[in-house]
């Protein structure tokens with residue numbers, strides 16, 4: 001049976017660790033959104049309730065959307081709601097197996113990334129080349145535990161506020 005890898009991300013973070021502001025992304029990076037779509041397409045994605053709320057179009061099409069919430073009355077259409085991260089990962093893995101997907105992606109926010117980073121085999125990390133104000137930050141990643149397997153720098157293209165680098169890290 002092929003291995004299904006749990007991934008932290010795609011995560012996009014500014015140089016100062018910021019990943020969000022006022023319930024949304026504090027930048028416009030069209031090229032990175034295309035990258036997010038390409039990486040996650042066809043795979044189950046796990047997210048926190050606030051990240052679900054932040055999506056302009058819900059659910060993310062072509063992907064099983066699994067949303068973590070402790071609110072028993074939260075039952076939006078188009079997603080599977082879970083109260084527990086381990087259970088969410090188990091459901092996502094079953095779905096990935098059914099769909100022939102090789103990864104399950106944890107797509108935020110901060111506490112979900114922290115839970116995922118403890119267990120993930122791979123990180124998709126977009127490093128934005130700017131310090132940006134925000135109210136949600138990613139805890140620092142211990143790079144000593146990870147090996148960079150690819151890194152591609154992008155200039156700020158049409159629809160991008162900043163230049164950025166897309167990195168892929170694998171657990172040592």
Ligand SMILES: NC(=O)c1ccc[n+]([C@@H]2O[C@H](COP(=O)([O-])OP(=O)(O)OC[C@H]3O[C@@H](n4cnc5c(N)ncnc54)[C@H](OP(=O)(O)O)[C@@H]3O)[C@@H](O)[C@H]2O)c1
Pocket residue numbers: 010011012013018019020021022023024025047048049050051052054068069070071074082083084085107108109110111112136
């Ligand atoms: N830059 C990026 O890569 C990126 C990615 C994703 C999101 N974001 C940004 O980050 C912000 C949202 O992130 P956030 O960290 O504030 O919130 P979040 O992680 O998206 O959602 C938090 C909510 O998820 C639920 N939750 C979290 N941990 C749980 C657990 N262990 N068990 C059960 N439920 C759990 C709770 O929902 P209830 O309150 O319903 O119980 C909690 O209030 C937004 O600004 C968004 O745009 C950025």
